[in-house]
Amino acid sequence: MTDVPAPAPSTEALPHLKSDYWPILLPIILAAAALPLVGNPTTWLTLTVAALAMGMMIFVIASGLTLVFGLMDVLNFGHGAFIAVGAYIAMSVLALLSGWMQVDSLAWNLAALGLAVAVAMVGTGLLGWAFERVIIMPVYGQHLKQILITMGGLIVAEQLIHVIWGGDQKSMPLPAGLRGAIVFGDFALEKFRLLAVAVGLVVFVSMTLVLNRTKIGLLIRAGVENSEMVEALGYRIRRLFVGVFVAGSALAGLGGVLWALYRETLTAAIGGDIMVLVFIVIIIGGLGSVGGCFLGAVLVAMMANYTAFLAPKIALASNILLMVAILMWRPQGLYPVAKR
Amino acid sequence: MLGFILSGDYPKSRVLTGILVAIVLGLAFAPFLFPGAAAINTAATICIFIVLVASYDLLLGYTGIVSFAHTMFFGIGGYGVGLALYGMNPTWGAVGIGLALALVIGVVLAFLIGLLSLRVRAIFYAMITLAVASAFLIMATQFSEYTGGEDGRSFRVPEVLRPGYRPFSGPILGLDITGRVLAYYLVFVAAIVLFLTALRVVNSPFGRVLQAIRENDMRAEALGYRVVYYRTVANCLAAAMAVLAGAMSALWVRYTGPDTTLSFAIMLNILLMVVIGGMGTMYGAIVGATLFVVAQNYLQKLMGTAAAATEGIPLLPKLLHPDRWLLLLGVLFILSVYFFPTGIVGRLRSSARKAD
Numbered sequence: 183m184t185d186v187p188a189p190a191p192s193t194e195a196l197p198h199l200k201s202d203y204w205p206i207l208l209p210i211i212l213a214a215a216a217l218p219l220v221g222n223p224t225t226w227l228t229l230t231v232a233a234l235a236m237g238m239m240i241f242v243i244a245s246g247l248t249l250v251f252g253l254m255d256v257l258n259f260g261h262g263a264f265i266a267v268g269a270y271i272a273m274s275v276l277a278l279l280s281g282w283m284q285v286d287s288l289a290w291n292l293a294a295l296g297l298a299v300a301v302a303m304v305g306t307g308l309l310g311w312a313f314e315r316v317i318i319m320p321v322y323g324q325h326l327k328q329i330l331i332t333m334g335g336l337i338v339a340e341q342l343i344h345v346i347w348g349g350d351q352k353s354m355p356l357p358a359g360l361r362g363a364i365v366f367g368d369f370a371l372e373k374f375r376l377l378a379v380a381v382g383l384v385v386f387v388s389m390t391l392v393l394n395r396t397k398i399g400l401l402i403r404a405g406v407e408n409s410e411m412v413e414a415l416g417y418r419i420r421r422l423f424v425g426v427f428v429a430g431s432a433l434a435g436l437g438g439v440l441w442a443l444y445r446e447t448l449t450a451a452i453g454g455d456i457m458v459l460v461f462i463v464i465i466i467g468g469l470g471s472v473g474g475c476f477l478g479a480v481l482v483a484m485m486a487n488y489t490a491f492l493a494p495k496i497a498l499a500s501n502i503l504l505m506v507a508i509l510m511w512r513p514q515g516l517y518p519v520a521k522r
Numbered sequence: 523m524l525g526f527i528l529s530g531d532y533p534k535s536r537v538l539t540g541i542l543v544a545i546v547l548g549l550a551f552a553p554f555l556f557p558g559a560a561a562i563n564t565a566a567t568i569c570i571f572i573v574l575v576a577s578y579d580l581l582l583g584y585t586g587i588v589s590f591a592h593t594m595f596f597g598i599g600g601y602g603v604g605l606a607l608y609g610m611n612p613t614w615g616a617v618g619i620g621l622a623l624a625l626v627i628g629v630v631l632a633f634l635i636g637l638l639s640l641r642v643r644a645i646f647y648a649m650i651t652l653a654v655a656s657a658f659l660i661m662a663t664q665f666s667e668y669t670g671g672e673d674g675r676s677f678r679v680p681e682v683l684r685p686g687y688r689p690f691s692g693p694i695l696g697l698d699i700t701g702r703v704l705a706y707y708l709v710f711v712a713a714i715v716l717f718l719t720a721l722r723v724v725n726s727p728f729g730r731v732l733q734a735i736r737e738n739d740m741r742a743e744a745l746g747y748r749v750v751y752y753r754t755v756a757n758c759l760a761a762a763m764a765v766l767a768g769a770m771s772a773l774w775v776r777y778t779g780p781d782t783t784l785s786f787a788i789m790l791n792i793l794l795m796v797v798i799g800g801m802g803t804m805y806g807a808i809v810g811a812t813l814f815v816v817a818q819n820y821l822q823k824l825m826g827t828a829a830a831a832t833e834g835i836p837l838l839p840k841l842l843h844p845d846r847w848l849l850l851l852g853v854l855f856i857l858s859v860y861f862f863p864t865g866i867v868g869r870l871r872s873s874a875r876k877a878d
Contacts, residue, residue, distance in 0.1 A: 257645045320860060325644045329588050330797060331859045337790060337852035345840045345849070454786065458656045461649040469646070495664040499657045505650075506638065 205516040209480045216488040224368040229487045235375035237483030238382025239444060243437030244460045244467075244475050245389060246430030252470020252519050253406050254423050256318055257325065260332040261434055261460070262453025263339035264306045268435025269442035269452060270347050271305040272298040273354050283357040291357035302439050303432040309339075310431020314424055336454075343450040352448040378440055385433065389472050402426060458498070459486070462505050468515025477516055481508075527718060529725040533805055535874035538867060542805060545812050549710060553703045554695055560819075566706050568815045569713035570771045575795045576720045576807035577763035582793075583802035584724050585756045586736035588644050590789055591635065591651035594658045595761040597783035598628045599768020601662065601669060604778030608677040617680065617773070624765050632761030636754035659784045674779020683708065683773060709770050716763060721804050723759065732756055733802075791818075794855050800865025809866050814851070821847045 213230055220226040247261045275298040276283060282294035317335045321327040356374055363370040393399040405412045405419040412419045441456060442448045463482050467474030482501050489500040508516065525532075533539045545568075548555065552565035574596055581587045602624025603617055610616040639650045662669050669675065681687055687701030697703070723729050731752050734742040743749045772778050782788075791814060799810020822844040829842040841849070862869040 251645075257648075259648075317856065326586060326588060327859055327863070329645065329648050330793070331856060333790070333793060334852055334856040334859060337794075337848060338856065341846055341849035341852060345837075345843075345846060349845060458653050462653050465646065465649055465653075495661070498660045502653055502657045505653065509638070 233487040237480035241479035246433035260335035264434035265438035265453035268438035272302040272439040288359035291359035306435030307432035470519035471517040474517035571811035573767040588648040591655040595764035599765035600783040603772040612678040628765040800867030803867040806867040
């Protein structure tokens with residue numbers, strides 16, 4: 183007698199995708215664990231909301247990088263340059279529109295900000311296009327050279343920022359309508375944080391929808407699996423991938439604007455400062471997954487905010503510990519991209 | 523004899539041999555040849571960076587590991603010796619204790635990071651080391667009651683190395699021998715010994731396995747070499763060497779702080795030196811470090827002159843501003859990754875091979 187089970191009928195050959203909700207619980211667990219440590223519920227709520235806003239900004243910055251890595255297998259260490267360039271372009275535009283910024287009307291403020299963001303995204307998108315053509319194109323498939331060459335690109339871009347905008351620290355004030363907070367009893371909700379959360383959610387939802395529900399998303403995902411096949415079907419997959427790179431760079435520009443407004447100051451090294459958190463986020467997320475990147479960003483921001491309150495000296499180190507812990511649990515990150 | 527000292531790894535190019543001999547002789551007689559505190563400081567910096575870059579090349583060029591945590595080990599060496607001298611009396615005993623502690627901490631840390639992440643791909647490792655190194659930098663500035671924070675710590679070195687120490691009554695070959703000169707020669711001799719050790723390592727059977735792993739880790743594994751073991755050992759060796767470079771730097775500068783030992787800017791400099799000098803060629807460390815440090819110190823003056831000369835032309839003076847020297851080296855870096863990936867040394871060697 184053999185106990186070999188009969189092979190499954192071929193009509194059921196398509197495996198059912200396993201839903202995996204455990205990582206989604208992590209931020210909730212983290213927030214719940216922090217509540218007794220922080221003690222005061224109002225403080226805890228402020229910290230948590232601040233963390234959400236910060237997480238959204240980190241997500242916007244990291245999403246472009248993780249997109250480019252997940253789809254094109256390019257790790258761009260020069261991503262920080264796009265962040266800084268986006269912020270600087272927005273600063274220049276806002277300086278031109280200073281009249282719109284100082285009016286005490288939210289509509290004009292948002293119009294100025296929207297215009298600045300649009301110009302910044304177009305600018306960083308174009309820069310990303312040039313970066314892809316000149317710097318990255320010859321080194322597809324060679325990780326070591328990619329790291330080195332994009333590092334070189336970062337150095338050159340940072341120096342060019344100094345050439346164009348000067349080397350000193352710039353200030354980047356928030357428009358009048360976005361300053362201050364909405365107060366509910368003891369709890370104050372800063373307006374800018376609300377905006378950051380909204381932008382982050384919009385980016386997340388639209389990225390997920392484009393990748394999973396549109397033909398372009400389908401082609402991109404198919405191109406990752408088997409680019410020759412997609413080419414043979416008559417689609418120019420290379421052009422599509424360049425588009426992905428441009429979109430990723432534009433997202434970095436958007437994130438840079440948000441981040442600079444949040445800090446209200448701006449230096450050429452602004453991208454480098456945040457890149458460490460961004461790398462932790464995309465490692466935690468699983469290198470290439472948009473959902474993982476989103477969760478990772480929220481987790482990292484929460485960890486940073488809670489520890490900054492509880493034990494400020496170990497704020498960044500705590501994120502390393504978080505990364506180590508998550509990698510022990512899931513060595514490929516929260517939502518590993520299946521192909522790799 | 524020479525073959526033994528150089529572990530059989532000759533420069534293999536006449537031009538390269540000439541350059542190397544000139545650099546080594548220049549460094550050996552630097553206090554006599556180039557008078558002045560600035561020149562001897564440049565020479566000592568070159569010696570320190572030769573060791574640091576050689577140790578990094580062991581990782582990047584010979585094993586194919588991209589680590590961004592190398593300055594962390596450099597810093598551990600610097601802080602180890604510096605804080606020991608700061609906390610105890612400035613004696614050789616304190617130097618020894620500080621160095622021993624730093625070596626242990628550095629190697630253990632390298633081992634742990636290695637175990638955690640060397641199993642993964644190059645890209646992963648690069649990001650994890652970047653994160654760990656920046657966490658270390660922030661910790662060093664945060665725990666200011668021990669490390670001096672942003673300001674760092676100035677300390678006194680053993681008496682023999684102080685500028686006031688004079689072993690001889692008169693000048694020798696026209697130079698007053700002071701403790702500073704002795705300190706320079708300590709750094710110089712240590713650099714020579716460490717460099718030759720690194721050369722020995724990469725030309726040993728162990729070093730050959732590292733190169734095999736760099737070329738194709740799957741195949742090396744299939745041949746029966748345990749890749750993780752070799753990578754971890756290479757990581758620890760490079761870390762130990764970087765710790766020693768940090769100790770040399772502390773003894774020479776008599777100061778340890780985050781900007782001089784731990785900062786990301788130094789990491790970038792090391793990367794530039796390795797790539798421009800030549801990845802996977804130990805001699806690239808000598809050429810790269812010398813070129814870079816000299817450029818850092820003298821290119822700026824040159825660029826200042828050029829900027830003044832091009833006054834009135836739009837943009838050009840800004841591009842040639844002395845603070846933009848890194849721009850030129852960045853471009854050179856990108857060009858070398860493309861067009862001569864084995865750097866200056868590899869280029870010279872291959873043109874020598876063609877001439878034969």
